[in-house]
Amino acid sequence: MPSLGRSGIKKAASRSRALSAEALEQLGAARLAELLMAQTKGDAALARTLRLAIASTDGGGRLAAEVEKRLRTIGRSRGFITWDKLRPLARELDGLRETIAGSLAAADPRAAVAQMRQLLGLAGNVFERSDDGSGALGEVFRQAGADLGRLWASLPHRDPLALAREVLALWDSDGYGETDRLLEAAGPALGPEGQAELRRLLEARLATLPRPRKSDVFESGHGRGQITFRLRDLADLGGDVDAYIAATEAGGRAENFAGDIAERLITHGRPHEALIWLDRPSGRHESEAIRRTDLRLAALEALGQREEAQALRWDAFRRWLTPQHLRPYLRGLPDFDDVEAEDRAVAHALAHADRNLALSFLAGWPRLDAANRLVRAHHEEMDGRDYGRLRPAAEALAERYPAAATLLHRVLAEDVLRRASSRQYTYAVRDVRSCASLALLLPMEPDLESHEMFLARLRREHGRKAGFWTLLEDEN
Incomplete structure (x- = not known):
């Protein structure tokens, strides 16, 4: 047997002292059980975790009962959840969610659906008793909504029409965005039949609402705007761009969503229609204007209108000093013309009214010589x-x-x-x-x-x- 040497002995000793699954296995089941039992006396969360682990060895029935018991206890609570209790509660709820989506779903899919539905139903109670500034609780419930949608697909002989009504009921009771990921996850379970039923139910509700008094009014909240928002999501789920457009127009102020519509039209090979939508005026902020420009460029390229695309790239650069427009513009020029065009771009940046923006472009391009000239001449004008x-x-x-x-x-x-x-x-x-x-x-x-x-x-x-x-x- 070879000698370990002093360094080898130290490494072996260090490994033996390190806390790892392998090291714990060496203690044996009896000793580990003693240590865990001792620890549970001052750690209620650990005790609950161990009870769930033990219940999972006895089949789905006992595990479902343990999960339901804990969920009911949380649901009956009425006290305010202080900041130091919020993250532990989020961790516990997330652990319950993982147990339902994992062990319980493997043993009893129907019980898993019922318990995930109950967990999701806790959202209102929990949010009303807390201030979820960190977003930890919101993330747990949004993930639970997605898990519920996936669990539905594991149910044999499921009724797509009943699932459509269930999705609508969950949306109706959603006060904190916990169902934001539900529809996408539930798509396979709903299938074409369930999606069609959900669309019918939403459109029936929409038909009962009065039209906006002005054609340019966009209604948000839980009325027309909320319904059309759901219809747009449903259209995306089915890849139906025409349904997406119809839902957007039904909500009013469709021009505010022209970029979203154009993006989908381009994806579906309809760039000419995308340009028509992008021609609609919009009062959105600068970032939306840049996005619309990028979409217009994609549509022009799809139509083979490269000269128009080049002109638009140069105009966009002159306006915003955007490298993402200048680079493809230079690449599209004939040999040697790009050098002259780059010098013209640098000269334009040096003369740009927004000194800070110009400096950012020149330093990042990089043209440090020009950035130096700009700073030396205009640093007093910089914010x-x-x-x-x-x-x-x-x-x-x-x-x-x-x-x-x-x-x-x-x-x-x-x-x-x-x-x-x-x-x-x-x-x-x-x-x-x-x-x-x-x-x-x-x-x-x-x-x-x-x-x-x-x-x-x-x-x-x-x-x-x-x-x-x-x-x-x-x-x-």
Whole structure:
């Protein structure tokens, strides 16, 4: 037998002391049982977990009874769930959900459906007694809704029409979004017949509601807007873009969903119709305008209209300085034309009114030489609150252009001090320290403050902001 050596002995000893399934097996069943029983005296959650594990060895009947007992206990509770009890409850509910979807479903699918339905029914009680700021409880119930939809598919001789009515009943009782994932998961169980019945039920409800008084009104809540929202989901489940459009138009303000409709039309090989929808005016924010542009580009490419697509890419770049539009634009140009076009794009960025946006583009493209020119000429026009753009740009410029990087760090620090934002003093200190680290690399220029002059000016202008200076001195 080979010798382990000192290092081998240490490694073996370390493995023997490590807590692992293999190490615990060496204790034997009797010793493990003793340790677990001792631990359950002060750990009610562990005791419940062990009872479920034991019940699962006796078949579905006992396990279902144990699960139902605990669910009923939780459902009868009326006290407020404090913040320190919320996550343990979420973990317990998630454990019950996993047990139902796993062990119980394998032993008795019908019992699993009944218990998952009961767990989902706890949502209203639990949410009303808690403040789920973390979203932990919401995630458990949304997953339970999805599990219920999948469990239905395991039922033999299921009735698709009855399932459609059950889905509608669950939607009606949903006050907290716990059924958000139900329909997609229930699709196979519903099948074409159940989906058609659910659509019929929803359309029948819609027919009883008055039409909006104005054609451009979108009604949300639990009325027309909620029904048409469900109809759109149902149309997506069946891959029926025409049904999706009809549901959207029934809800009012269909132009607000033009992007969603166009995306589906393109997917279904109908790009010309997608362009018609994208021509509809929309008052949405900039991100929606960019999305519509990308969809229009996809439709134009599908139609083989490459010149129109190229023109649109250039217009989009000029408006938003978006690299995702400039790159394919340059790739689509003939050889050598792309170099001239890139120079034209850089010149446009240098002249762009939004200095922060221009800097972000130039630093990320990257054209650091142009970013340096922009900072040196226009740093006083840059918004120091936009640290998400300015700080990465400063870090990118630091090695080759320390003066520009310094100016950006100063903009960031001075903006915090001007606003006296004490919560951000630590960031201002970080920027001042970055200036100090670059100080020896600064060129001797009459219009560029030395680091000592910069600090002296900060003292004159912000000397009474003691919190900042204390932090800065602590850093030293």
